[in-house]
Amino acid sequence: MKIVVIGGSGHIGSYLIPRLVEMGYETVNITRGKNKPYSSHPSWQSVQQVNMDRAREEAEGKFTEKVAALRPDIVMDLFCFTPDSARSMVEGLRGRIQHYISCGTIWVHGPGVVVPTTEDQARAPFGDYGIQKAAMEAYLLNEARLHGFPATVLHPGHIVGQGWPPLNPAGHFNPEAFEKIGNGEELILPNLGLETVHHVHADDVAQAFIKAMTHWRSSIGEAFHVTSPAALTLRGYAERMSAWFGLKSNLGFLPWEEWRKTVSEEDALYTWDHIAHSPSLNISKAVKFLEYQPRYSSIEAVYESVRWLMDNGVIHLYGNQHP
Numbered sequence: 001m002k003i004v005v006i007g008g009s010g011h012i013g014s015y016l017i018p019r020l021v022e023m024g025y026e027t028v029n030i031t032r033g034k035n036k037p038y039s040s041h042p043s044w045q046s047v048q049q050v051n052m053d054r055a056r057e058e059a060e061g062k063f064t065e066k067v068a069a070l071r072p073d074i075v076m077d078l079f080c081f082t083p084d085s086a087r088s089m090v091e092g093l094r095g096r097i098q099h100y101i102s103c104g105t106i107w108v109h110g111p112g113v114v115v116p117t118t119e120d121q122a123r124a125p126f127g128d129y130g131i132q133k134a135a136m137e138a139y140l141l142n143e144a145r146l147h148g149f150p151a152t153v154l155h156p157g158h159i160v161g162q163g164w165p166p167l168n169p170a171g172h173f174n175p176e177a178f179e180k181i182g183n184g185e186e187l188i189l190p191n192l193g194l195e196t197v198h199h200v201h202a203d204d205v206a207q208a209f210i211k212a213m214t215h216w217r218s219s220i221g222e223a224f225h226v227t228s229p230a231a232l233t234l235r236g237y238a239e240r241m242s243a244w245f246g247l248k249s250n251l252g253f254l255p256w257e258e259w260r261k262t263v264s265e266e267d268a269l270y271t272w273d274h275i276a277h278s279p280s281l282n283i284s285k286a287v288k289f290l291e292y293q294p295r296y297s298s299i300e301a302v303y304e305s306v307r308w309l310m311d312n313g314v315i316h317l318y319g320n321q322h323p
Helices: 013-022 042-046 054-059 063-069 083-093 128-147 176-182 202-214 234-244 256-262 265-277 284-290 298-311
Strands: 002-006 026-031 048-051 074-077 099-103 151-156 158-160 187-190 199-201 223-226 251-254
Touching: 002 013, 013 026, 013 042, 013 202, 054 063, 054 083, 063 083, 074 083, 074 202, 083 099, 083 128, 099 128, 099 202, 128 151, 151 202, 158 202, 158 298, 176 187, 176 234, 176 298, 187 234, 187 256, 199 202, 199 298, 202 223, 202 284, 223 284, 234 251, 234 298, 251 256, 256 265
Parallel strands: 002 026, 002 074, 026 048, 074 099, 099 151, 151 223, 158 199, 187 251
Antiparallel strands: none
């Protein structure tokens, strides 16, 4: 069986493609060729690399036909962001593939109402990214349920893994937050630090793509949350990180309008996006129908990522023992 992964050199693909190769699948990675995988796994040597700029090829109306020309049995699309891109894939691949698995986002929900949030709850997405992804999902599931196109949508949480900074306890991606915690310095959190974030290890997302493929009877025409088993509050997250460093937490709190002035504009924008969503997702549907079994809790995934940041000189500790 031949599997084409679109955007396989990023966070998810770095773990997904080695899994596919080890399972014996003929694997093709469509990439712009600008980034190397985060993993140096030897299986990459047997992967067919196809350099293609999706945006340019889609603008010229050629992308889907070039994907189809690779004659895949399954397409795993990690890089589809709009309903127009999804429509192009459906129209070009209908009747030519066995399964199309697309990467969505938990941002399709907007702010939670009843938590943990299930896939079937009413939604109020905001921001272009969440709105477009929600429209993309709706289109794909409609095509699957009414017209037989074999589509599945997976919604990852905040993706964590070795090689990049994870979403931190202040709700942004600046690794200085972890450095402050590790050095016992005060970390100021917005409001009371009770908003939530919901991580997932990239390898668990990769697992979910495999599970959706192997449980295709249960997955086609459905969307699934793919996160760790439970979300973290910002405060709880910071306290767990302090304990991991062998320290007592040193936290301060400020109302949002005051807090945002203490960080860069970029960091404030990221934090607002995360606390305004405050995600907490239920994964029981994926557990039941896909037998999804995440290996990592949120905090375990972060520990691994932060250890990588320290080992590679991104985070510097002054006098504290390396965990």
